[in-house]
Amino acid sequence: MRTQIWNNGGGTQSAAIAALIVTGKLPKPDLAVIADTGRERSSTWDYLDAYIAPALASVGVTIHRVRKELYATVDLMGGKNGDTLLIPAFTTAGQDVGKLPGYCSGEWKREVIRRWATKEHGVKAVTNWIGYSIDEVGRAVKAKNAKKSQGKWQTLFPLIDLGMNRGDCVALVQKMGWPLPPRSSCWMCPNMRVGEWREVMEDDRDRPKVIQFDRDMRKLDRHAWLTDQAVPIDKADFDDANEVMFGRERGACHSGLCFV
Numbered sequence: 001m002r003t004q005i006w007n008n009g010g011g012t013q014s015a016a017i018a019a020l021i022v023t024g025k026l027p028k029p030d031l032a033v034i035a036d037t038g039r040e041r042s043s044t045w046d047y048l049d050a051y052i053a054p055a056l057a058s059v060g061v062t063i064h065r066v067r068k069e070l071y072a073t074v075d076l077m078g079g080k081n082g083d084t085l086l087i088p089a090f091t092t093a094g095q096d097v098g099k100l101p102g103y104c105s106g107e108w109k110r111e112v113i114r115r116w117a118t119k120e121h122g123v124k125a126v127t128n129w130i131g132y133s134i135d136e137v138g139r140a141v142k143a144k145n146a147k148k149s150q151g152k153w154q155t156l157f158p159l160i161d162l163g164m165n166r167g168d169c170v171a172l173v174q175k176m177g178w179p180l181p182p183r184s185s186c187w188m189c190p191n192m193r194v195g196e197w198r199e200v201m202e203d204d205r206d207r208p209k210v211i212q213f214d215r216d217m218r219k220l221d222r223h224a225w226l227t228d229q230a231v232p233i234d235k236a237d238f239d240d241a242n243e244v245m246f247g248r249e250r251g252a253c254h255s256g257l258c259f260v
Helices: 012-022 042-055 105-122 134-145 167-177 193-204 209-219 240-246
Strands: 003-007 029-034 061-069 126-129 153-156
Touching: 003 042, 003 105, 012 167, 029 105, 042 061, 061 105, 105 126, 134 153, 153 240, 193 209
Parallel strands: 003 029, 003 126, 029 061, 126 153
Antiparallel strands: none
């Protein structure tokens, strides 16, 4: 029998899954978990503590907040020689501003949750619930067929099975009387768009952490930047007019591992 683990990503689709569990339209998972990267936006935890955790607790479901530093084997740098930056930063190492691949979600979320589930709960065979909706079928197929989703660790997409798109998720969350959750992401994620960066930089809890992180990151890789403006983050211009410069595709996350 496979252990059912719901990977909560902290965003709208995850809130919809919580609502489905609370209303009995989905069975209770054996384990509900959210990975704490140590860099998650403060607004994510505000929402989780105010709405999701209490609602789940009312039906006997505890959501476990698993700290990355307890189970991750790498932080910012990894790779064979430990000199590869793991976040999808922009880089000026070439002639044009480029984009590094991102391994952070896999290392800081997927692997952390798997190690936690194995060590703390002794799981033998797992079905991970991931919050893709039918708008993201392509990503779901890719995730389901990935080598890391075979054998012991397999995947399930409850929203897709129920035929729900993102709009359905929004409507369900609102029907529960909950506000829509803020977009879940790390406060230093290079995949954020202009409006999201503004929100982060306007949050007095997160802004100083981002500025310090940005400076420390370039001590590890002098060509790395958090935006494609390739300037220190406190010098970047987050006017909406710069959305095109950031680029909707270049600023979109396609890893599929932040669990939405």
